[in-house]
Every structure is written in C-alpha cells, then in structure tokens.
Amino acid sequence: MAHVVASRLASGALGIVDRQPGDDSVSPAAGLMRQRLVAYCLTHREVEIVWLMASGLSNKEIAAHCGIAVQTVKDHLKHAYSKIGAHQRTALLAKLIGM
Numbered sequence: 001m002a003h004v005v006a007s008r009l010a011s012g013a014l015g016i017v018d019r020q021p022g023d024d025s026v027s028p029a030a031g032l033m034r035q036r037l038v039a040y041c042l043t044h045r046e047v048e049i050v051w052l053m054a055s056g057l058s059n060k061e062i063a064a065h066c067g068i069a070v071q072t073v074k075d076h077l078k079h080a081y082s083k084i085g086a087h088q089r090t091a092l093l094a095k096l097i098g099m
Helices: 002-010 028-039 042-052 059-066 069-084 090-094
Strands: none
Touching: 028 042, 028 090, 042 059, 042 069, 042 090, 059 069, 069 090
C-alpha cells in the first residue's frame, strides 16, 4: 500500500503537494481531504501538521516551519494517528484519500 500512496502523492493526487495550509485555491481532491480531516475532529494544529506531512515534509522540517519542537510534531501526529485510526504516515494518508 505504501508504494500506491507514494505514487499517488508523486502524481499530485491530493492536489496539495505544492500548497500550504490556508491556501484557498485547492483542488477538489484537496478539499475532500480537508473535509475528512475536520470530520475526524482534528485540532487546527493537527490539521496543519498532517497537511505539511502530506506535502512531503519531515518532522524536522514541519517543526521548523511551525516554530515548534520536533517532539511536539510527533505528539500532534500521534494524536492524529489515534483519531484517524492509523499507525503510520502511509496508512494515515491512505485513509484520508479514501483507499
């Protein structure tokens, strides 16, 4: 499954590869992903962290972008994984894109 998610991300399936959180000019697929993030009752910060993760940033890059510690990024992702019912990045993304 990881290679399928990776290939879809590489082809821009989510429509967010080159976009930032808060960008209103998103594709319909990215809009659907945002709706799913909200439906899982993620906090604003968790949505931002997941969005950046889906854009391909590492935990270290996300931390630098948000001005927080890497451990805080990991904590937010842990909460997101729990709420979404995933145990790793690819599983989380697969659930969000409806695989």
